Amino acid sequence: xxxxxGTSYEYTEPAPGxxxxxxxxxxxxxxxxxxxxxxxxxxSFQAVGPGPISQPAGQHTGLMRLGIVVAMPAEARSLxxxxxxxxxxxxxxxxxxxxxxxxxxxxxxxxxxxxxEEGCTALLSWGTAGGLAPGLSPGSLVLPKWxxxxxxxxxDVDPRxxxxxxxxxxxQLDLHTGPLAESPGVLASPAEKKxxxxxxxxxxxxxxxxAVARVAQAGNISFMAVRAISDPVDSPIPKSALVAFSSSGRxxxxxxxxxxxxxxxxxxxxxxxxLNVRAAHATLRVVARSLSGTLLIR
Numbered sequence: 593x594x595x596x597x598g599t600s601y602e603y604t605e606p607a608p609g610x611x612x613x614x615x616x617x618x619x620x621x622x623x624x625x626x627x628x629x630x631x632x633x634x635x636s637f638q639a640v641g642p643g644p645i646s647q648p649a650g651q652h653t654g655l656m657r658l659g660i661v662v663a664m665p666a667e668a669r670s671l672x673x674x675x676x677x678x679x680x681x682x683x684x685x686x687x688x689x690x691x692x693x694x695x696x697x698x699x700x701x702x703x704x705x706x707x708x709e710e711g712c713t714a715l716l717s718w719g720t721a722g723g724l725a726p727g728l729s730p731g732s733l734v735l736p737k738w739x740x741x742x743x744x745x746x747x748d749v750d751p752r753x754x755x756x757x758x759x760x761x762x763x764q765l766d767l768h769t770g771p772l773a774e775s776p777g778v779l780a781s782p783a784e785k786k787x788x789x790x791x792x793x794x795x796x797x798x799x800x801x802x803a804v805a806r807v808a809q810a811g812n813i814s815f816m817a818v819r820a821i822s823d824p825v826d827s828p829i830p831k832s833a834l835v836a837f838s839s840s841g842r843x844x845x846x847x848x849x850x851x852x853x854x855x856x857x858x859x860x861x862x863x864x865x866x867l868n869v870r871a872a873h874a875t876l877r878v879v880a881r882s883l884s885g886t887l888l889i890r
């Protein structure tokens with residue numbers, strides 16, 4: 593296990609691969625290609641209830657212009673009912689914009705930079721993650737205090753923003769605040785996840801949060817990450833799923849069926865992964881409802 597020292601983290605080279613595969617596997621969206629629409633989201637946060645976002649009573653608050661980076665359409669639906677195309681950016685509310693980046697650090701960086709150029713004063717990385725630490729279950733919530741990038745650099749989240757979120761969500765969900773690690777590709781096997789856990793002590797892993805945090809630090813603005821566990825450490829990602837998705841996270845039904853023909857024993861793991869992802873998305877919806885007044889506080 594490494595020890596955190598300043599803004600670097602002592603560990604050997606990152607384990608090969610982890611990514612957004614779990615993001616794209618959802619029983620509700622397997623055969624449902626996303627379609628783009630025009631214009632802005634006219635009713636803000638439709639998925640979490642009507643009405644304007646309120647501020648917690650009796651609390652000194654300051655408004656910020658928030659940019660949310662989301663990798664996959666299924667994750668974005670916890671914040672809006674609108675169907676988005678990859679790369680699309682919409683305004684959820686006057687002070688909140690959402691950018692559907694697609695999977696991976698390069699896409700997340702471009703999305704974060706676009707939000708920064710738009711004038712956002714805070715960035716939020718939102719979505720699912722793979723579990724690394726024992727004890728995390730499908731749907732467990734990770735609000736990391738810092739991000740461990742693949743280059744060993746660490747990025748702190750905004751401490752006051754983090755404390756407000758933790759305070760609001762404590763007791764509602766299985767909540768963890770340990771570090772979140774970055775991986776450049778998919779960690780499909782439990783063995784790969786355990787290697788990264790022992791190298792970093794991170795409780796979870798994703799591909800996008802470090803890239804968003806890097807842009808936030810460069811712009812000297814606040815950063816926070818919200819991640820729900822979709823594949824715990826002991827849950828493998830089957831081979832048929834790995835070959836079925838493009839680098840942008842789009843599903844090829846033909847490749848999926850071909851993969852299942854070649855690896856028929858994957859069916860059980862594939863169904864289990866779909867159920868796990870559904871649990872993660874349910875957690876994101878709970879978080880969105882609970883934080884409807886906290887997202888704008890810094």
